[in-house]
Amino acid sequence: MKLSVPALAVAAAALCAASVSASPIGDTRIRHGAGVGRVQLGMTYGQLRKVLGGPQAVNGRQTFRRGLRYVEFAWDFGWWKVALAGRPGKLRVAFVETQNRKDRTRDGLGVGTWESELRRELRPLRCQLVKRPFQGGQPLVPVEARCTYPSHRGRETAFVLQSPPGPEWSWKRRERSVVSVRVHETRVDYCSRPRHVCEPLRPL
Secondary structure (H helix, E strand, O other), rough: OOOOHHHHHHHHHHHHHHHHOOOOOOOOOEEEEOOOOOOEEOOOHHHHHHHHHOOOEEEEEHHHHHHHHEEEEEEOOOOOOOOEOOOOOOOOOEEEEEEEOOOOOOOOEEEOHHHHHHHHHOOOOEEEEEEEEEOOOOOOEEEEEEEEEEOOOOOOEEEEEEEOOOHHHHOOOOOOEEEEEEEEHHHHOHHOOOEEEEEEOOOO
């Protein structure tokens, strides 16, 4: 079905509005154990929608141990990810992740920070390589490399790492940098999920 010019204009305006609403303007803090921007752990879905608007995508749904339900949403084409977890009818925000370079901790840590700086500034810090089977019976494949800071009991800040692009010999610094930051409850972390394996991550 072809859309008329006015209809296309309305659709474009709606998309822009959704993008704007998905940025918690006025607060770019990453708060250990609490949340990112105006998105806080423990929010209901209704409270979350008031901050980010309706989600653009559902990244997945799972049921963890003891009947814990989990659903993950995305905004701004994955720029923001938020997951809710809990018993049916009682889901609350348990995971919020940002790729925005403007979002920073009180110490200035965020996207673009080098792994060595994380290791120097945060204590205690646990750096791990997360793996899981690609399919049943297949060898484990990496899911993510990250360093987590257990700021509060049952809550962590995860700094997801990525090696510089291109061949190893061309790297200006042989080191990983942060590509996204996630504040989450440990009960929904990858290391708590079935079939996931978390191994120590050594510096490059």
